[in-house]
Amino acid sequence: MPGQSEVMMHTILSKTMVTERTWHMRVAAPLVARKCRAGQFIMLRIHDSGERIPLTIADWDRDAGFIDIYFQEIGATTELLATLQAGDSILDVVGPLGNPSHVEKITGTFVMVGGGFGIAAGYPVARAFREAGNRVIAVLGAKTRKLLICEEMLRAVCHEVYVATNDGSYGIQGLVSDVLQGLLDGGEDVRLVFPVGPPIMMKIISQMTLPHKIKTMVSLNSVMVDGTGMCGSCRVTVAGKTRFVCSEGIDFDGHEVDWDEMMSRQKMYGKQEAEALSYHREHGACCGGVR
């Protein structure tokens, strides 16, 4: 039976920088790999005085017992995570959490719209829709070419991949919404859109698809503590009702999400996050217990 050994070692098997301050990590997590499906996430805690953070599971190998995660260095915990090397281990990895994305054969085209490092979270969902026999298009956005991640992986599972960069260094110059507009204008039979990335992008995409009555499923990245529905930190208003992202999501109908509330809740700890970051930069070594 899974979990028969008391000490579960979550060894980092490999670590690669995919673009500046953004990493791919392969972590031994047999219990998670055994069961996870597209759209699910883990909570991890690096060491004894660390916080628990949610990260989407981008890929997995059930037989080899590992999962792939992507993260961007944006705070104390992710900066510390980036200092770990292959062979080091992560104290706590728990999952798979959240409900798997609802994947089915649909009429028409599935479009994954990925922004920034959210692209990695969109990858398994795009792949699952492809495996379910759908026509799958990925629209990827980045500020500039060198910040674009996971393009090759997506090309391998999508019928078409479009790229938008803000500076025009790759693909079209503009935003992912411009590409999506082009698809709609060009007669692509888009029936399901899956935006994943910064909340403002998910909001804009959801607003775009609303008049077209195109179903839009969003994958929300809220602030979480336990990740199992116990605390309500991740709550968001959907269709006027309070929902918990971790236990009832993470996918919701983008047309029904109260985006302004979601975005303000995401910034609740902005000040403390900055404080933690400077503290950990100063006291880096104190975090202890990493190896």
Place this chain on the structure above:
Amino acid sequence: MPHQDPAERVRNFNEVALGWDRETAVAEARRCLVCKNPQCVTNCPAEIDIPGFVQKIAVGQFLEAARILRASSALPAVCGRVCPQETQCELTCVMGKKYQPVAIGRLERFASDYALFAEELQIPDPAPPTGKKVAVVGAGPAGITVAGDLVKLGHDVTLYEALHEPGGVLVYGIPEFRLPKKIVRLELDIIKKLGVRLVSNFVVGRTATVDELLEDFDAVFLGNGAGAPSFLNIPGENLNGVYSASEYLTRCNLMKAYTFPGNSTPVAQGRKVAVLGGGNVAMDAVRMSLRLGADEASILYRRSRKELPARIEEIENAEEEGVKFNYLVNPVRFVGNENKWVTGVECLRMELGEPDTSGRRRPIPVKGSEFIVDVDMVVVAIGQSANPIVASTATGIETTERGYFIADDDGRTTKPGVFAGGDIVTGAATVILAIGAGKKAARAIHDYLEKGVWPEIST
């Protein structure tokens, strides 16, 4: 019992009640009449031999007293601190009819602590292995009890915990100043030394389902707790600065946010804090906010002091520490600023009408009495509801409309081999009731493992 001085203790996180010395404990234990038909025991869900252990304290055999306690309860040092003895064992103590009842809870704490900190902790030899395997889901009071009782009978027990640390509400909910985490760890160490295998970071319902567990275990006990915070569902509740008590206390206790940034989990440090609710959890939250630097911390409660569900000891502790109690007020909405941070709780004044189904006088709103309490942080402490993760991923386990497992008095669910107890059956209750449910379930599980018979359940 000596307490830390209120002015001092609101500036630290250390335990408030300091415990007894030997002389005080022995003197108190000698007050016990050693009734032939002890009424205290009949009112103890953990079925502790109360006169037995008290007599051992009276003659100075403290380790022996602890051994008697531990024979019935896996968590005596915890219960000695957080049990509402005044409504249980001490309520029916014969001494209490004329005088003060024997302070059973304080004696329980004294003897358990004495043994926990003694150099040589005596671990009883387990019974010969039965070869039967049991999975216990949730390392809270109910699960710890079941695991402890079954391992002593020789069963092979695996205790699964969703969080990174075992203890359930004892570690994420009850603050250090009321229940030091070291005490919980020491009690858990004993369970582990008895042979219970503890697996943390394992979310039953996600990491594996109950059905999958049954492929490998002869029986499963579900003690996963209520596990989902309730909200008032009034406007503005999702403003920043509004917490559920579960979140606020988990950040502070389990994640040690009070040492931020040394521990990296943040928590809002409200200056003007309102806690909505009147139970023990509300008292824990409001007292925690004072220790985190609140200038003003108040309880907003819709009935009067008499109806407060919290233990009188905790209410008095809160009052001594300067918590303000606003009675007969009912929040109707939260007000926020341009940054979507909470700035006020709009309330209605209430008056008490006729008794309701709970026997308490029903609060009735006074028309036109709206007023705003200024705040910069709010904790909603109005209870918990059933977390659906375990039930929704299992087959054949029936739940009530509100999502709690249906179980008979011995914890049998509607699925053969699966037992349940604690808050996930009863709804949010006390540590001792969960322990009581655990004891009954452990007996029923043992019986089932021995005989292999699954009776028709009657609930």
